[in-house]
Amino acid sequence: MVFAAALYLAPCLEPGTAAVFAQAPDSLRLDRMQHIDSVVVVGSFRPEKVIPAQVLDGERLQRLGAHSVADAIRYFSGVQIKDYGGIGGLKTINVRGMGTQHVGVFYDGIQLGNAQNGQIDLGRYSLDNMAAVTLYNGQKSSGVQSAKDYASASAVYLRTRTPEFRDGKRRNLKLTLKGGSFGTVNPSVLYEQRLGERISNSLNAEFLYTTGRYKFSYVKADGYDTTAVRQNGDVRALRIEEGLFGRIPNGNWRVKAYFYDSERGYPGAFVREEPGKFRHEDRQWDSNFFLQGSFFKSFGDRHRLSVNAKYAYDYLHYLSDPRLDVTTMYVNNHYYQQEVYLSAAHELALFKWWDLNLATDLQYNTLAADLVNFVYPSRLTSLTALAATFRFGKATVQGSLLYTFVKDFAREPGAEAGEKNVFTPTLVAQYKPFRETDFALRAFYKRIFRMPTLNDLYYTFIGNKYLKPEYTTQYNLGIAYTKEWLKARFRRFEVSLDAYYNEVDDKIIAMPTSNQFQWTMVNLGYVKIRGADAVVSGSMCFGRFSIDCRATYTWQKAQDFTDRSSTYYGGQIPYIPWHSGSAIVGMSLGDWSLDYSFIYTGERYESSANIPENHALAWYTSDLSLSKNFRLRSSQLRATLEVNNLFNQQYEVVQCYPMPGTNVKIIVSWIL
DSSP, X not given: OOEEEEEOOOTTSOTTOOEEEEOOOSSOOTTSOOOOSOEEEEEOOOOOOSSOEEEEEHHHHHTSOOSBHHHHHTTSTTEEEEEOSTTTSOEEEEETTSOGGGEEEEETTEEOOOTTTOOOOGGGSBSTTEEEEEEEESOXXXXXXXGGGGSSSEEEEEEEOOOOOOTTOSEEEEEEEEEEGGGEEEEEEEEEEEOSSSEEEEEEEEEEEEOOOOEEEEEOTTSOEEEEEOOSOOEEEEEEEEEEEEEETTEEEEEEEEEEEEEEEEOOOXXXXXXXXXXXXXXXXXXXXXXXXXXXXXXXXXXXXXXXEEEEEEEEEEEEOTXXXXXXOOEEEEEEEEEEEEEEEEEEEEETTEEEEEEEEEEEEEEEEOOTXXXXXXXXXXXXXXXXXXXXXXXXXXXXXXXXXXXXXXXXTTOSOOOEEEEEEEEEEEEOOOSSSEEEEEEEEEEEEEOOOHHHHHSTTTOOTTOOOEEEEEEEEEEEEEEEOTTOSEEEEEEEEEEEEEEEEEEEEEEEOSSTTOEEEEEEEEEEEEEEEEEEEEEEEXXXXXXXXXXXXXXXXXXXXXXXXXXXXXXXXXXXXXXXXEEEEEEEETTEEEEEEEEEEOOEESSSSOSGGGEEOOEEEEEEEEEEEEEOSSOEEEEEEEEEXXXXXXXXXXXXXXXXXXXXXXXXXXXX
């Protein structure tokens, strides 16, 4: 008997149950053993709730009207996305005000790396083949996990689709074509094949082209409104993913190859005082490749093993040519990164009330560039994590201790930074006072750090090899309540509320030297962050009509206490709003579905100087999509019309980087 799990939201599926689809044999005899080709179990994926987690998966994720992972993550509470405009603009994530480089991004369980600058551009990761996007504050709290899972202040987990075969099918094919505003053309293909009883294959390829040209309104220096067209925002990108998936007794394995290649223009900042003067003809070429594999096996009831391995190669070419834009300096740089990673994690069930997890990771990074006086750094990182979970009746307690060893190497002796040996603890607790009610009190404490990036330490004329690591301390206290009703119209209600306090010590910032063209990195920053996150969701079902709702709200007070002598001591740090939130409403009636999503970002400042000139107004956007399924003989056709920024809101996520107004997208998917 072959089992394949398909995890997605099914609004009218009874809570606590699973739908089973099976291909029955041609003749059913009850007096003998029957062999069923396949069974697909459909249920709802829910992450561990000991540490606060937010998840978007399955149908809800696909119906968001989002193009990339960055677009989807905007609907999580406590998150700010820095978006530098349009489809091709850089998109990075900031969770609870601690900074982009404190967020770990994991792709099918293995962390995406960028030793050069520590930033992962989430705009490059498509939702076309994504099964779930999950955000953990603190860390993931599953039993067997790599040491890397403990090594970030917060983490985003991207889980791609695993092949599933219904009705005895041996292959699946999905063809999708997206097109719309700004000359966007985005075809993709997903092909899945069962290669044997225990092994399957998946190939997903996607191409994206857009001119990136869109109109926007702005207020000129003399005070009247006018319009302009965003230039040099074109993108050409190709993504190919190939995966092999296998099952073994009491375990599974997977191997994935990933390739991404793109060329894009960077439109740059739009200066209102002199529109059109700055052409911003900068270009960037990227090629990214990684090959990774995962292996998991249970040895009886007391021992589980997880092994991960990865090789990655990243190439970046950046060109800024003053012959095209007289306001820029000539830059024509090439960067080459390589990464080798290996991890082994064990979980031991010592007693029914005591589990132990031991994980060891080893990673080696290199960086080469054609810069003057470049030191060609490399980095060896070793992480060891020891974690224990205790269950005392209604209480669950998890504790972990992470040891990190970092040693850098450079081509010239003495150019490298010193070794780092750091121990960082985490403590998590959950208490469920009622046996029959899903109500939980939860709390966690986490101390973690992030190493200075290779750019921070070694970038020509800027780096400082004496930098200290940047530490964060997190405290969280929250409650969560879930209620499900069997066979009722109101199927599910879920609410969570978390209050938190964070500190960031030795924050790394850039400071000018005696020469304004040369800066250096120093440890100066000290930030305190107080905040609260709230998430409410529910679903209802009235026969063929179903409705699914989700709303989030975040309050944050993130203050900079770096320099006591500064006039702006204690001010709100840039781009962190005091209030933000989102809402998603999805409705389905038979083969029709209507989805509405709303995002709100409140007032904030665009600089550490909290003065009226740097004050940014609140902005909000509304997106609407309408879909229809057409059932054909042996296939299914789905057509979707999306209208994004429905009310043509003119706004900027980052100062001087205007975002698109109303835009339209048409999506046609053919599932064979």
